[in-house]
Amino acid sequence: MSxxxxxxxxxxxxxxRDAGIRFRRNRxxxxxxxxxxxxxxxxxxxxxxxxxRNVTFDVRPGEAIGVVGRNGQGKxxxxxxxxxxxxxxxxxxxxxxxxxxxxxxxxxxxxDLTVRxxxxxxxxxxxxxxxDIDARFDEIIEFAEIADFVDTPYKHLSSGMKVRIAFSVISxxxxxxxxxxxxxxxxxxxxxxxxxxxxxxxxxxxxxxFFVSHNEKDLRRFCTRGLYLDKGALVLDGPIADxxxxxxxxxxxxxx
Amino acid sequence: MVGSAGAVQRSNASRYRHALWLLTTRDLKVRYSTSxxxxxxxxxxxxxxxxxxWFVFTQVFSRDVGTEPYIVFLLCGLLPWMWxxxxxxxxxxxxxxxxxxxxxxxIPRTIWVxxxxxxxxxxxxxxxxxxxxxxxxxxxxxTPWVLxxxxxxxxxxILLMGVGLIVAPLVVFFRDLERAVKLVLRFLFYASPxxxxxxxxxxxxxFWAAFNPLSGIFGLYRAAFFPEQLDSFYVGVxxxxxxxxxxxxxxxFRRSIRAVLKEI
Numbered sequence: 001m002s003x004x005x006x007x008x009x010x011x012x013x014x015x016x017r018d019a020g021i022r023f024r025r026n027r028x029x030x031x032x033x034x035x036x037x038x039x040x041x042x043x044x045x046x047x048x049x050x051x052x053r054n055v056t057f058d059v060r061p062g063e064a065i066g067v068v069g070r071n072g073q074g075k076x077x078x079x080x081x082x083x084x085x086x087x088x089x090x091x092x093x094x095x096x097x098x099x100x101x102x103x104x105x106x107x108x109x110x111x112d113l114t115v116r117x118x119x120x121x122x123x124x125x126x127x128x129x130x131x132d133i134d135a136r137f138d139e140i141i142e143f144a145e146i147a148d149f150v151d152t153p154y155k156h157l158s159s160g161m162k163v164r165i166a167f168s169v170i171s172x173x174x175x176x177x178x179x180x181x182x183x184x185x186x187x188x189x190x191x192x193x194x195x196x197x198x199x200x201x202x203x204x205x206x207x208x209x210f211f212v213s214h215n216e217k218d219l220r221r222f223c224t225r226g227l228y229l230d231k232g233a234l235v236l237d238g239p240i241a242d243x244x245x246x247x248x249x250x251x252x253x254x255x256x
Numbered sequence: 257m258v259g260s261a262g263a264v265q266r267s268n269a270s271r272y273r274h275a276l277w278l279l280t281t282r283d284l285k286v287r288y289s290t291s292x293x294x295x296x297x298x299x300x301x302x303x304x305x306x307x308x309x310w311f312v313f314t315q316v317f318s319r320d321v322g323t324e325p326y327i328v329f330l331l332c333g334l335l336p337w338m339w340x341x342x343x344x345x346x347x348x349x350x351x352x353x354x355x356x357x358x359x360x361x362x363i364p365r366t367i368w369v370x371x372x373x374x375x376x377x378x379x380x381x382x383x384x385x386x387x388x389x390x391x392x393x394x395x396x397x398x399t400p401w402v403l404x405x406x407x408x409x410x411x412x413x414i415l416l417m418g419v420g421l422i423v424a425p426l427v428v429f430f431r432d433l434e435r436a437v438k439l440v441l442r443f444l445f446y447a448s449p450x451x452x453x454x455x456x457x458x459x460x461x462x463f464w465a466a467f468n469p470l471s472g473i474f475g476l477y478r479a480a481f482f483p484e485q486l487d488s489f490y491v492g493v494x495x496x497x498x499x500x501x502x503x504x505x506x507x508x509f510r511r512s513i514r515a516v517l518k519e520i
Contacts, residue, residue: 021518023518080359083360083362084362085358085359085361085362085517086514086517086518087513087514087517089514099362101360101361101362103359103360104356104360107356107357107360107361108356108357108361110282110286112286112289112290113282113285113286113289117282117285120278121278121282124274124275124278125275125278125279125357125361125363126361127271127274129274
């Protein structure tokens with residue numbers, strides 16, 4: 001029963017209009033009160049730059065989008081804008097459905113609490129009810145393969161286990177939109193493959209995927225449409241094969 | 257198959273409350289699961305402090321401030337003060353301490369401040385039995401004015417929300433504020449009617465003391481045992497000041513949150 005997908009089918013689930021965000025080049029730069037509260041029009045300072053500007057696109061439910069670009073061209077910034085953990089200085093970012101952000105996935109976990117407490121905390125913060133979590137708890141633990149450590153304080157887990165439980169929780173959120181930033185670079189190959197299968201499962205279930213990666217193989221595997229970011233602008237929005245071709249033409253891959 | 261429409265359909269207000277509750281209980285859980293004494297710590301601090309003040313002001317100096325029984329008088333001010341100072345100084349780290357979580361979770365950002373006020377508020381409530389115990393032992397008489405406690409609680413919560421919303425975002429840009437706040441709090445301890453009553457102040461200060469919002473709030477708490485401590489002028493000014501601070505806080509918070517999220 002794809003309740004969330006069907007109610008908004010047709011209309012875009014993510015709608016980005018002329019979005020731009022401004023950062024200061026040197027983080028230790030001077031700040032004054034006026035700068036903090038002045039309207040954006042009155043502030044144009046030389047030390048500022050726009051990692052993203054004039055970005056416009058729509059995403060329809062069920063689409064799988066890969067974001068392509070070199071380091072520092074605004075990919076992660078775009079992902080964070082869509083996750084609404086940062087806000088645009090220009091334009092709008094509208095996300096019409098719940099989001100499961102696989103960004104800094106271990107960020108919400110508390111070292112001193114047990115795995116069980118952490119699962120309830122993180123899933124709850126992302127909007128799951130207690131009853132939902134109760135129903136999925138065993139599934140989450142089983143996926144992460146840490147059944148023996150449910151009542152162990154989180155800090156005693158190995159780093160691989162930490163990532164596994166975090167991925168397991170976020171990927172069970174049942175939100176219609178999934179954001180994936182290269183989190184899966186960690187963990188052993190078997191678990192990574194398991195994560196990828198999980199993502200495919202979710203895609204088959206009608207989820208919308210927003211995927212940032214440098215790995216061409218992964219991009220082709222999951223995505224149908226690509227966004228190519230360069231120098232803070234959206235250069236190309238099209239089928240993933242075209243986007244990768246354009247990217248490779250601009251920045252030819254090194255011979256291996 | 258996407259399923260779980262329940263999670264989607266829940267209203268914003270209930271999601272807000274749920275997230276606030278989760279983060280508040282998380283703090284308490286961490287505190288109580290990592291220390292052997294747990295709850296005792298949240299009452300030990302005010303107990304030791306009131307022991308010291310009781311000794312200094314009743315045994316060393318001949319006291320002419322406050323009211324008998326002095327220990328009850330002290331605790332009526334000291335316990336809510338612990339809430340105030342704890343939440344205000346914690347709010348300097350509201351964003352910095354949770355940067356990783358804030359960068360990955362989208363919940364209404366005021367929660368990062370309000371959860372601190374809530375968890376310190378719980379500790380305050382948990383410390384009330386200490387006051388009750390001392391009142392019993394010393395034979396202080398409880399008056400019907402104790403019914404004003406919820407009002408005092410609400411005004412103090414509003415005041416703390418205002419202070420927190422102002423302090424939390426500004427500290428992100430001006431780290432010096434963290435230490436400045438600690439200094440101001442130390443000053444405020446003596447500038448507020450905790451070891452003394454507002455009426456003990458020299459004549460010239462009476463009017464101005466009203467503009468410390470804590471004067472009215474502590475007066476309300478104290479009225480439970482010492483009805484003469486209630487001053488409606490003080491209460492009115494402190495309620496008004498708290499609301500004004502909350503208004504200022506909301507404006508500052510709204511206008512700076514964009515920059516805060518980029519900075520952390």
